[in-house]
Amino acid sequence: MARVFSGIKPSGAVTLGNYVGALRSWVAAQDEDDCVFCVVDLHALTVPHDPAQLRALTLELATVLLAVGVDPDRCTLFVQSHVHEHAELAWLMECTASVGELRRMTQFKEKAGDQEFVSGGLFTYPALMAADILLYDTDRVPVGDDQRQHLELTRDLAGRFNTRFGETFVVPEAAILRVGARVMDLQDPTRKMSKSEDSPQGVILLLEDPSSIERKIRRAVTDTETEVRYDPEAKPGVSNLLALLAAATGSDPAELAGRYQGYGALKADCAEAVVELVRPVQMRYAELAADPRAVASLLGHGAGKARATAAETLARARRAVGLLPGSAQSRRA
Ligand code: AMP
Numbered sequence: 615m616a617r618v619f620s621g622i623k624p625s626g627a628v629t630l631g632n633y634v635g636a637l638r639s640w641v642a643a644q645d646e647d648d649c650v651f652c653v654v655d656l657h658a659l660t661v662p663h664d665p666a667q668l669r670a671l672t673l674e675l676a677t678v679l680l681a682v683g684v685d686p687d688r689c690t691l692f693v694q695s696h697v698h699e700h701a702e703l704a705w706l707m708e709c710t711a712s713v714g715e716l717r718r719m720t721q722f723k724e725k726a727g728d729q730e731f732v733s734g735g736l737f738t739y740p741a742l743m744a745a746d747i748l749l750y751d752t753d754r755v756p757v758g759d760d761q762r763q764h765l766e767l768t769r770d771l772a773g774r775f776n777t778r779f780g781e782t783f784v785v786p787e788a789a790i791l792r793v794g795a796r797v798m799d800l801q802d803p804t805r806k807m808s809k810s811e812d813s814p815q816g817v818i819l820l821l822e823d824p825s826s827i828e829r830k831i832r833r834a835v836t837d838t839e840t841e842v843r844y845d846p847e848a849k850p851g852v853s854n855l856l857a858l859l860a861a862a863t864g865s866d867p868a869e870l871a872g873r874y875q876g877y878g879a880l881k882a883d884c885a886e887a888v889v890e891l892v893r894p895v896q897m898r899y900a901e902l903a904a905d906p907r908a909v910a911s912l913l914g915h916g917a918g919k920a921r922a923t924a925a926e927t928l929a930r931a932r933r934a935v936g937l938l939p940g941s942a943q944s945r946r947a
């Protein structure tokens with residue numbers, strides 16, 4: 615079985631885009647591969663944040679992962695900061711990466727932009743991401759297209775470390791998630807639906823009230839024509855509704871287009887399908903959220919499983935790079 619690793623940041627409420635574009639594929643991957651899934655809370659510290667909110671979002675995200683069907687009996691699910699090996703290997707990766715290559719990361723440039731405060735952590739973020747992946751001898755990393763460059767860097771760092779210090783890491787492959795599964799903002803369909811955008815009317819949250827979901831879809835931007843056609847370039851709004859309906863019902867957006875004469879019926883069906891898609895997830899979430907201690911216990915167990923592998927890899931890397939074994943370290947190694 616291939617080892618698969620992926621992570622998601624607790625940086626905002628989970629959107630329908632996260633679910634359709636990423637989390638559903640995590641659930642499916644459990645059937646075929648040996649999966650390790652991580653709520654990457656350390657990554658959320660790279661930008662200004664509120665501590666109480668981070669705690670709440672981390673628990674919410676972990677609970678959502680369980681609610682969508684990530685199954686701790688069939689995979690390893692944990693919170694990044696519970697396995698301190700991530701932070702430690704990140705340091706070794708920071709010392710393997712060059713300032714030049716970190717500076718070339720387009721996501722850093724975008725996020726740093728004209729921010730008043732840019733943390734050192736935002737700059738070295740890709741080294742932490744590399745550590746996340748390399749700790750688990752990962753073969754494959756399912757991520758969105760925006761993470762492609764970070765994955766390339768991870769491969770470069772793993773290769774460089776192996777060349778300098780001897781075979782230590784498995785060099786992972788990216789598994790870029792289908793662009794077809796990208797959900798766009800309902801108010802600005804040229805932009806992806808994102809938890810970090812300030813566009814409440816354009817973003818559907820996975821845990822959102824069904825009546826609010828229906829209202830947002832009814833008010834989604836379309837165009838001044840009336841023809842229902844799947845053409846993301848010329849008709850981004852209508853195409854996004856078709857793509858959503860297709861994603862919710864497991865069909866093809868272009869084929870669905872032929873069934874509609876007008877936008878009203880398309881919106882009504884789309885709203886109904888999305889509500890049906892999220893309803894079971896919301897019910898399961900409510901059950902799980904009623905017992906946060908049970909969730910914490912599952913996460914504790916997941917962290918224990920993760921640490922068993924992470925500690926071995928870290929011990930290997932420490933030895934390779936020339937750190938003198940300490941007493942705790944020699945016990946672990
Ligand atoms: P983010 O919320 O941007 O940190 O993304 C977390 C995961 O969800 C990544 O794998 C993204 O590719 C995926 N994702 C985020 N937004 C969307 C979207 N609108 N459509 C499809 N996938 C998305």
Ligand code: TRP
Binds near residue numbers: 621654742755756757
């Ligand atoms: N950087 C990723 C994102 O913003 C999240 C992430 C952190 C990740 N570590 C990872 C994804 C390791 C895959 C593997 O979406």
